[in-house]
Amino acid sequence: MSYQVDENGFYGPYGGSYVPEVLFSNVEELAENYQAILDDPGFQNEFKRLLRLYVGRETPLCPSPYLSELYGACIWLKREDLCHSGSHKINNTLGQVLLAKRLGKKRIVAETGAGSHGVATAMACALLKMPCSVYMGEVDMERQFPNVERMRLLGAEVIPAVSGSKTLKDATNEAFRHWINNPTDTYYVIGSVVGPHPYPDMVTRFQSVISRELLDQVPELTEQSLPDYVVACVGGGSNAAGSFYHFLDHPGVRLIAAEAAGKGLNSGFSAAATFLGKEGILHGTKTKFMQTEEGQVLEAHSISAGLDYPGIGPLHAYLHDTGRAEFVAVTDDEAMAAGIALSENEGIIPAIESAHALAALAQLRLKPTDVVVLCLSGRGDKDLETYINYSTSQKANHESVK
Amino acid sequence: MSYQVDENGFYGPYGGSYVPEVLFSNVEELAENYQAILDDPGFQNEFKRLLRLYVGRETPLCPSPYLSELYGACIWLKREDLCHSGSHKINNTLGQVLLAKRLGKKRIVAETGAGSHGVATAMACALLKMPCSVYMGEVDMERQFPNVERMRLLGAEVIPAVSGSKTLKDATNEAFRHWINNPTDTYYVIGSVVGPHPYPDMVTRFQSVISRELLDQVPELTEQSLPDYVVACVGGGSNAAGSFYHFLDHPGVRLIAAEAAGKGLNSGFSAAATFLGKEGILHGTKTKFMQTEEGQVLEAHSISAGLDYPGIGPLHAYLHDTGRAEFVAVTDDEAMAAGIALSENEGIIPAIESAHALAALAQLRLKPTDVVVLCLSGRGDKDLETYINYSTSQKANHESVK
Amino acid sequence: MSLLNENRLSKMFSSPGKKRSIYLTAGYPKLHDTVPLLEILQNSGIDFVEIGIPFSDSIMDGPVILNSHQIALGNGMTMDVLFDQLAAVRAHISIPIVLMGSMNPVYQYGFDRFCKQCEKVGVDGLLLPDLPVIEFKKHYSDFYRENNIAPVFMISPQTSSARLAEIDGLTESFLYAVSSSSTTGASSKMEDSQAYFEQLQIQNFRNPVVIGFNIKTREDIKFVSQYADGVIVGSAFIQALEGGFDPDKITGFIEGLKD
């Protein structure tokens, strides 16, 4: 079975390119050129050079004594939190902004949820001298305010998205609208493995540097040549896609995708697209997302702004249906507890997104010999307010119960 | 001429160990053991392993096209901002906490200015399972609040220092007092190359990993085997000491130390110890610091909490007097402008401390062939409020002038 | 080479004169305003209408139409309600009706079932801006043909000439040319698009060309009509409904667009 995109941009039934005519030529230009550009040695060299010298790759594969003891297995953290910008998102934005320059584009637009992608885009744009506008849901601007400040300091324009749930879905709508209004000179840097073909494949390829490094690191650091598990959180699914990529054709490697269950799968406040979603067309791609009977998109809920999206990328929808990846739902509470525990026990404050992957470990039945690689997609500096407020309210609850 | 500490803990006239009797045995124990422990292969391996897998070393040496063009030279940034914790401080704290465990200590106390050292200590303590208390000036707690939240989330106790100027000097006093009150079980992790012997040398050695990496990186990436300049900011002087260390005996390498001139050298609001200070005894060491005729310590001022200290380490006092290092004074305004410019033009938001080193470049007379290595000691995430407020007030000033 | 039986749209376009069309959002401003609105439009001499199926996340639309979608959804507009309303309309409304909307609600309804319903209630054309031509050809064109629904596609200043030819070949009824590259209700000036309009004019399309997006005033209509077979007014009309549906005001608005 192939998990590669087909020539029409599909993974099985998912994917494709459902964009209005105004964007057709843009998307087509991209689809026709991205493979050649990505494979061009000049591009490859420049991209790899920036990943090494600017981003600080490779990122370490770091043993986690705390988690290993807790779960009775050999657990390793792939430290994307150490990337410049603070998350894996920069792998993708550098690639896309370099590519946009190759295509002769003059301006960049992006959406952002947690702000990680927005910051990473703003950084790539500052470095590569491209003006940059980032749409961000008003709710997200509040809960990830440090990232708003970072984007502004980096010289990017941050534009609040005020429609709908005022989160990632709505920021994405607005970024698409911006692109529709500026199709010739503007390049849209999508932040995850979503959107019309070729974005899902292109973003997957840029992020696949994660699993590329793991192919060397796992045999170097563990007693196995391949991990038994690779675990990652899924918002749109870019860090998961990048972590899974080079293991897709190794059926012995179990791929675990942690989705945000919000306040609980059946609470009405969730973002777990494979559990609650069905097939449909959103943001230019056919995939699974949460929607009404009528096909109206449902508002997602997650305490983590980066997972607060009703859908997932088409590759993940396909990995779900084929059973190649196993999807796990993690609640806000489980994620927060896991994030706080890692902070206290290992001195690593994870992004709340990544904390979902940490909490997913509790749902695996691990053996002592299992080698588990978990993608720590980002650092939690952007989430300090949320962590502190959560701890405070937990303590208050605890008190009032007593 | 030797720039190594002598057997009594002195660099020329500077250094030594001026501690109260209660601390004597602690400091003596450290002085007698640190060399052997540091040289022990078991310790070395563990320390290097953590630097690699946990901290993410080596940190890249990253070309700066923007600065290179601006100053007409080949300017490279040593990216300590990419270290886990967000600054070089973790190099030292991991070393010291490992050492504290070897000495059988049970608790850690530390002082912090910008919070970088406090966070790095809290991280090392979380990882290595040591309870941790951090003193931080009340003023600094406000201006570096994200770091306070990080320390708390990491399980450290943050104790406000309310005496004096409520900044780094006072936090250091309080940490010393805490240590005096708990001399047997507590280890004091000093955050810079200050304090009684052997701290200045020990911290220098832990931080010397910076220049150790440069010894390989400079010939690999540039056309020279040694840089022409190494530039670093100096609070206490640990990132500078670490950056200079392996070049001390290469007289062809010019060592530039950027001190905080605050609102101007003669403004009464400054922290430039080599310009405004004189020899004296502070925090257990003989060094240069700002003081009255009467020997009362003056309050320092810098917009950067990490440089807001009236003294420098004894090694730097010696490098100053011997002329081996050149000291440059950088005002708040110059540093802020340099920090904002790097953010906008290169997508790297530097710590305001590091921005002082950036601004110091303007005072060098560089030639096009000069290879300049600048230690970007930390990232500016902790400084977002200060940057944004500064930008806003600059714009307001600008408006009102118009 | 029309695959369609005689259809109100093609009949209308085969009559002489520039056509004028209005876009309205189904279920806006009130759930049951759609039918009386259609009556006024027909009585005011509008040649055909486009009815927008509201969608929570329509990326083609600007704030005015987006807002109307939100309100219509809030009013309880659904596909079934819309078809019920339209079923009642054909007794007294004869102008052609084009349905327009995002793919997903149609996809969830079932494309085949949707087209069958369209035919049943007398819908003449269907425009789904995010339905790609390649998907149309592969999976959906039969449903259109079998149910006598005219496929309508958009063309834009970005559309290549090869693609223009392909789209023209697939289209039955009219080509919907956007006046500029924008979402609906943008503030672009028609004069700025003159070069593009002139270009459209010299293409030898099988289908008539109707220009839409950002056409607000009588002057806009006059200017654009020089280059096309018809014009569509959308956001400006929705804006005229914003205070609530007032038949006199709407009649006045339509009159105001006339030369």
Added chain:
Amino acid sequence: MSLLNENRLSKMFSSPGKKRSIYLTAGYPKLHDTVPLLEILQNSGIDFVEIGIPFSDSIMDGPVILNSHQIALGNGMTMDVLFDQLAAVRAHISIPIVLMGSMNPVYQYGFDRFCKQCEKVGVDGLLLPDLPVIEFKKHYSDFYRENNIAPVFMISPQTSSARLAEIDGLTESFLYAVSSSSTTGASSKMEDSQAYFEQLQIQNFRNPVVIGFNIKTREDIKFVSQYADGVIVGSAFIQALEGGFDPDKITGFIEGLKD
């Protein structure tokens, strides 16, 4: 093997009985309170006093004494003012005086010059807690000897026996034993230090041992006096001055410490 000429301190210690000493901060609570305070202390039968030289950053001190330093500095206390005050004192104050303080103000004044002034104004001993023994021996001991100033050193529960011997050898006058490892004014209980005090007792020191730090009450003094040649009350005395210098209150305080 005393290197000092006859000195008030050694004379005092050679007299029988447990000694009681008070610590005060020069220039606190008001700049010129030091002299009248000394008079009261002498009149109340205090055996000797320690006068603290205020320093902006005294790390040995807890909040109470720290605060007195800040206020004294604010009052304008300087080395010259202190020496002027002391010069006037010796006319009517005969109890021994030990100066105590951080190294840096002394270092800035000039160690030699400082010791000369001490002798001139009748200071008997000098205790600089952050002057290391090794530095004392190498650079400073001559200044003490030449000016007939008794070197006083602290010893603590942390001090090794080898070092105790060395310090005892360098000390002239008395060993200042801190009651526990702490800054001044901590809340440690004297009973908790009993084992340490007993240990001190069995050492065969050349010098008498005086215990200080955290001694607050008559009971503390009684308990500690069992083990040492004298006691020093510091923070508790400074605290008694906090409302302002009231001679009756101070006399009462001293009386209250007596058995």
